[in-house]
Amino acid sequence: MKLFAILLMIAAPAFAASRNNQERVENLLKRMTLDEKLGQLQQSGGPVEGSLDLVDQAGKGRLSSTLNVRGAKAINQIQRAAVEKSRLKIPLIFAFDVIHGYRTIFPIPLAMASSWDPAVVESASTLAAREAWMDGLRWTFSPMLDIARDPRWGRVAEGNGEDPYLGSAMARAYVRGYQGDDASAVGRLAACAKHWVGYGAAEAGRDYSTTEISERTLREIYFPPFRAAVDAGVWTFMSAFNDLDGVPASANHWTLTDILRHDMGFKGFVVSDWDSVLQLIAHGLAANEADAAKRALSAGVDMEMNSTTYMKELPSLIKAGKIPMAVVDEAVRRVLNAKFALGLFEHPYADESKKAGAPDEESRTVARRAAERSLVLLKNDNGVLPFFPGIKKLAVLGDLADDGAAVLGSWSGDGRPEEAVTILAGIRDAVPETQVVFSSETVIKDADAYVLVLGEKGDMSGEASSRAYLGLRGEDLALARGALITGKPVVAVLLNGRPLTLTGIVDEVPAIIEAWQPGTEGGHAVASALFGKINPGGKLPISFPRTVGQVPLYYNHKSTGRPAEDENHFTSKYLDAPVTPQFPFGWGLSYTKFSLSDLRLSAPKIARGGSVTVKASVSNDGAMAGDEVVQLYIKRRGVSVTRPVRELKGFSRVALPQGAKKEVAFTLGPKELGFFGLDMRYSVEPGPVEVFVGTSSVGGLSASFTIGE
Ligand code: GLC
Numbered sequence: 001m002k003l004f005a006i007l008l009m010i011a012a013p014a015f016a017a018s019r020n021n022q023e024r025v026e027n028l029l030k031r032m033t034l035d036e037k038l039g040q041l042q043q044s045g046g047p048v049e050g051s052l053d054l055v056d057q058a059g060k061g062r063l064s065s066t067l068n069v070r071g072a073k074a075i076n077q078i079q080r081a082a083v084e085k086s087r088l089k090i091p092l093i094f095a096f097d098v099i100h101g102y103r104t105i106f107p108i109p110l111a112m113a114s115s116w117d118p119a120v121v122e123s124a125s126t127l128a129a130r131e132a133w134m135d136g137l138r139w140t141f142s143p144m145l146d147i148a149r150d151p152r153w154g155r156v157a158e159g160n161g162e163d164p165y166l167g168s169a170m171a172r173a174y175v176r177g178y179q180g181d182d183a184s185a186v187g188r189l190a191a192c193a194k195h196w197v198g199y200g201a202a203e204a205g206r207d208y209s210t211t212e213i214s215e216r217t218l219r220e221i222y223f224p225p226f227r228a229a230v231d232a233g234v235w236t237f238m239s240a241f242n243d244l245d246g247v248p249a250s251a252n253h254w255t256l257t258d259i260l261r262h263d264m265g266f267k268g269f270v271v272s273d274w275d276s277v278l279q280l281i282a283h284g285l286a287a288n289e290a291d292a293a294k295r296a297l298s299a300g301v302d303m304e305m306n307s308t309t310y311m312k313e314l315p316s317l318i319k320a321g322k323i324p325m326a327v328v329d330e331a332v333r334r335v336l337n338a339k340f341a342l343g344l345f346e347h348p349y350a351d352e353s354k355k356a357g358a359p360d361e362e363s364r365t366v367a368r369r370a371a372e373r374s375l376v377l378l379k380n381d382n383g384v385l386p387f388f389p390g391i392k393k394l395a396v397l398g399d400l401a402d403d404g405a406a407v408l409g410s411w412s413g414d415g416r417p418e419e420a421v422t423i424l425a426g427i428r429d430a431v432p433e434t435q436v437v438f439s440s441e442t443v444i445k446d447a448d449a450y451v452l453v454l455g456e457k458g459d460m461s462g463e464a465s466s467r468a469y470l471g472l473r474g475e476d477l478a479l480a481r482g483a484l485i486t487g488k489p490v491v492a493v494l495l496n497g498r499p500l501t502l503t504g505i506v507d508e509v510p511a512i513i514e515a516w517q518p519g520t521e522g523g524h525a526v527a528s529a530l531f532g533k534i535n536p537g538g539k540l541p542i543s544f545p546r547t548v549g550q551v552p553l554y555y556n557h558k559s560t561g562r563p564a565e566d567e568n569h570f571t572s573k574y575l576d577a578p579v580t581p582q583f584p585f586g587w588g589l590s591y592t593k594f595s596l597s598d599l600r601l602s603a604p605k606i607a608r609g610g611s612v613t614v615k616a617s618v619s620n621d622g623a624m625a626g627d628e629v630v631q632l633y634i635k636r637r638g639v640s641v642t643r644p645v646r647e648l649k650g651f652s653r654v655a656l657p658q659g660a661k662k663e664v665a666f667t668l669g670p671k672e673l674g675f676f677g678l679d680m681r682y683s684v685e686p687g688p689v690e691v692f693v694g695t696s697s698v699g700g701l702s703a704s705f706t707i708g709e
Pocket residue numbers: 067097141194273274463
């Protein structure tokens with residue numbers, strides 16, 4: 001991307017100077033009419049190429065931002081109306097859902113979380129920001145930080161899985177990647193932490209459904225990734241659709257103001273989700289649009305996405321004294337402050353000589369590495385993988401193998417399926433000397449080995465794509481049976497946006513690679529793993545159930561008073577299924593063999609505000625270099641409230657050549673050891689702490705220490 005380097009040299013000095021934005025905001029605010037103030041609180045959706053209506057609204061100062069319009073020419077047409085025609089010449093900010101890439105598409109966020117490598121996310125979002133910036137965009141509705149414990153919910157694809165510690169690490173990486181040190185810099189975007197809050201706890205896994213979440217679970221599970229985004233300097237938040245304990249998230253003063261502003265110290269602005277203000281009526285909360293506008297703005301939603309209740313209803317509400325002008329002013333202040341800080345007043349226009357082109361070598365290299373590091377080897381009986389060299393005839397089965405959209409997944413921005421490397425194409429590129437034959441519906445009889453590509457079409461997960469059944473499609477299972485009958489080596493590659501139940505292949509197929517939706521370079525990455533050019537080292541960021549009847553199923557569950565015991569009927573279990581997952585959180589194998597040893601703690605006892613260092617050694621005992629993700633978990637008992645059976649409090653992905661050994665060290669201090677006790681205050685409570693160091697959320701080495709009074 002040398003083109004980008006030139007841009008950086010030209011534009012960087014222009015962003016270097018920063019003036020007192022507060023003063024500029026106040027000077028502007030006091031000159032604004034009510035209509036112009038409300039114009040700053042309106043975001044409208046538009047077609048890619050923009051529209052005359054958006055130009056008209058911008059020229060009247062009645063529009064603050066658009067979503068989905070992209071391309072320097074279309075954006076400048078609207079921006080010129082605002083900056084050259086409107087009375088106060090306030091620039092718009094142009095937004096789009098750049099979720100896991102803009103034109104070059106990276107693995108879905110759930111896949112990148114499987115890398116357990118924040119650097120993967122940071123490099124992907126840095127490149128995505130550059131491409132989007134070239135097309136005139138300055139704001140992305142990403143990262144999506146919803147913790148998800150229910151794979152029936154289609155949006156698990158967009159998040160970072162079930163754990164708040166891993167989710168927080170990824171949240172920081174996304175914000176750093178999009179915004180850099182200065183979000184006004186060339187090639188950077190304002191990020192947006194969404195969906196605030198609790199959206200992933202949708203009852204029955206049905207999108208947009210009700211959520212009932214205790215305050216302690218909100219604070220311990222759902223809030224942390226958002227707090228991490230605030231601490232990383234995220235410029236915007238998006239309020240969610242869901243009813244949260246009776247108060248929809250887009251009208252919830254406790255979450256939007258008390259927690260987000262006063263507790264977390266968020267200084268940016270909040271945009272609603274699409275029509276989530278208007279939907280307060282459908283929730284049965286708001287009586288009408290005026291009531292919806294009043295409740296949302298008063299709660300802390302600054303900008304309204306798509307619906308226009310603010311523009312339409314606030315003038316009369318203010319006139320009637322039902323909403324103080326000060327509330328409107330505060331929302332406008334936040335939006336203007338962001339626009340000044342993002343350099344939009346100095347640089348409102350996009351360079352029309354530039355555009356985001358097809359993925360180039362650099363972006364493909366970044367995408368391929370992200371995909372390679374996101375692969376999870378779920379099983380590999382008898383070392384079936386990597387494939388032996390010199391296969392004469394390899395059969396690749398399943399329609400997904402030749403489907404570009406299946407590797408891109410949901411929210412694939414401006415990505416083009418035809419620019420994606422399918423699994424079939426990747427395999428063909430990797431072994432040109434092998435005869436690679438493909439069938440989407442019947443089994444090829446005389447192959448030397450078989451690759452089954454199974455899972456979900458690209459549109460079977462994502463928004464409004466909940467599923468009541470999580471099993472593989474019938475045609476996939478038929479192909480698996482046909483391949484297994486041949487008695488030749490059979491491996492499965494999963495392309496999916498959520499955990500699936502793998503009945504029919506999980507016991508029968510000796511090797512399974514979870515590729516998720518691996519993006520533009522997915523086929524090359526998967527082929528590299530199949531033929532041993534890389535050794536997969538990813539780990540699951542979300543539990544895989546054996547059957548959908550187990551859901552919700554997650555590793556950091558409570559013990560209950562009757563933890564499941566096979567030999568004791570009256571314990572918390574099923575008559576017809578185990579309580580354990582098919583594959584647990586943190587699970588992932590390797591082509592080599594790792595072992596952990598020498599677990600030691602720096603002290604047997606610490607003071608309440610103190611810290612303890614946890615060390616262990618990891619060895620590569622196998623015949624191939626590889627990565628292991630060493631994971632640190634704790635468990636508390638005998639404190640003021642029940643605690644999860646395990647909580648992730650540290651991880652490190654370690655690369656080890658064969659025969660090598662390395663020490664990993666973690667620190668457990670107040671940040672890791674504290675929790676919300678009976679008094680709902682965050683504190684470190686005295687008592688014993690069990691420590692587990694392992695390669696998944698199950699098993700591992702254990703030790704314990706005590707926190708003194
Ligand atoms: C959608 C999604 C949200 C997205 C927004 C704009 O409904 O819930 O994640 O950013 O609308 O596309």
